[in-house]
Amino acid sequence: MKKSYTVDSKSNNMRIDRWIRNNIIKVPQSLIEKSLRNGKIKLNKKKVKSSTKIKTNDLIDLYNLNYEKKIDNISNKFTPSKSIIKENEKLIIDNNDNFVVINKIAGISVQGGTKSKRNLIDIFASSEIFKNTKPFSVHRLDKETSGVFIIAKNRETAQLFTSLFRLRKIHKTYIGICHGEVEKNSGEWTENLARYENGKKIIEKAKTIYKVIDKNINSSLVEMKPITGRKHQLRKQLSAIGNPIYGDKKYGSFLSYKSKNINLMLHSYQIKFMINNQKYTYTASLPDYFNKILKIKRLRFSNF
Numbered sequence: 477m478k479k480s481y482t483v484d485s486k487s488n489n490m491r492i493d494r495w496i497r498n499n500i501i502k503v504p505q506s507l508i509e510k511s512l513r514n515g516k517i518k519l520n521k522k523k524v525k526s527s528t529k530i531k532t533n534d535l536i537d538l539y540n541l542n543y544e545k546k547i548d549n550i551s552n553k554f555t556p557s558k559s560i561i562k563e564n565e566k567l568i569i570d571n572n573d574n575f576v577v578i579n580k581i582a583g584i585s586v587q588g589g590t591k592s593k594r595n596l597i598d599i600f601a602s603s604e605i606f607k608n609t610k611p612f613s614v615h616r617l618d619k620e621t622s623g624v625f626i627i628a629k630n631r632e633t634a635q636l637f638t639s640l641f642r643l644r645k646i647h648k649t650y651i652g653i654c655h656g657e658v659e660k661n662s663g664e665w666t667e668n669l670a671r672y673e674n675g676k677k678i679i680e681k682a683k684t685i686y687k688v689i690d691k692n693i694n695s696s697l698v699e700m701k702p703i704t705g706r707k708h709q710l711r712k713q714l715s716a717i718g719n720p721i722y723g724d725k726k727y728g729s730f731l732s733y734k735s736k737n738i739n740l741m742l743h744s745y746q747i748k749f750m751i752n753n754q755k756y757t758y759t760a761s762l763p764d765y766f767n768k769i770l771k772i773k774r775l776r777f778s779n780f
Contacts, residue, residue, distance in 0.1 A: 482535060569624070580596065582621065620740035622742075652721050721742050
C-alpha cells in the first residue's frame with residue numbers, strides 16, 4: 477500500500493528524515509534510513525539519503541509501511557501555566573519580528589525529552605509572542621547552563637541562524653567558575669572529544685579560546701570562546717586539564733561531592749553576530765547564585 481504526501485512551504489529545506497519523524501512516523505533514525513535504502517520511502521519517485529533536503533511541493537511516497545501514524549501525545553508535551561509563561565517572558569532580552577533572545581535560567585531544557593518535560597519551546601509556544609507562529613530552536617544550551625539563548629520566530633530565520641552557526645559567524649562567550657588554579661592565563665584548547673550515538677563512538681575535533689579573568693589557589697574564573705560547538709565541549713575540556721566546573725556532576729569526578737548542592741557554574745554570557753550588515757550583541761547578566769559563589773571563592777569579575 478502506498479501513501480503519498482506533498483511538502484508544504486513550512487517544511488521547505490527540511491531534512492527528509494526530520495520531516496518523517498515530525499509529520500508521519502515516530503521511529504528510530506536507523507529504521508528511517510533502512511526504509512530509504514530499501515526504497516520504501518522515496519522523494520519524487522527516487523531513492524534519497526536521510527540528509528536530503530526537501531522542497532515545497534515535493535512528493536514523498538511511503539510504500540508498505542505499517543508504522544503507527546504519529547499522533548501528538550499530550551502527556552509528552554509540557555503545558556505551561558500562565559505564571560510559568562510570564563516568568564519566562566520576563567527573561568527576554570530582545571524581541572523583534574524574527575527572533576527572541578532570552579537570559580535562560582538553569583534547570584530548564586531547551587526542548588522536551590524523555591528525561592525532561594518542562595522546556596522553553598513548549599513554554600514559548602503558548603506565549604502571545606508566538607501567537608501567529610511557533611518557536612524554533614536554533615542552537616543548544618545544556619539544561620543546567622544559564623545565559624543567552626536565541627529562539628527564532630519562523631523557519632527562514634531558523635535556517636539563517638543554523639547557517640551562521642555552521643559557518644562560525646556567531647561568536648559566543650561563556651563564563652565559568654572551576655576548581656583549582658588554571659595554570660596558563662590564556663591560550664587555546666584543541667583536542668579530540670569522544671561522544672556516543674546509538675552505541676557508536678564518534679570522535680570530533682574541539683577548539684576553544686580561553687582567558688583566565690581571576691584565580692587563586694582554590695578556584696579560577698575563566699572566559700571561554702568556543703570555536704566549535706561540540707556537546708559538553710567546555711565542561712569536557714576543563715575537566716581534561718584537571719579544573720572541572722563547580723557543580724558539574726557529570727565531569728567533576730572526585731570533586732563533584734564538594735559541589736553537590738551547587739548549580740553548574742557555567743553561564744552563556746554574550747553572543748555576537750551580523751545579519752544584513754547589522755551587528756547584534758546580546759549580554760546576559762550573571763545569576764544571583766553565580767555572583768554568590770564568586771564572592772565565596774574570592775573571585776572578581778568585571779564586565780568586558
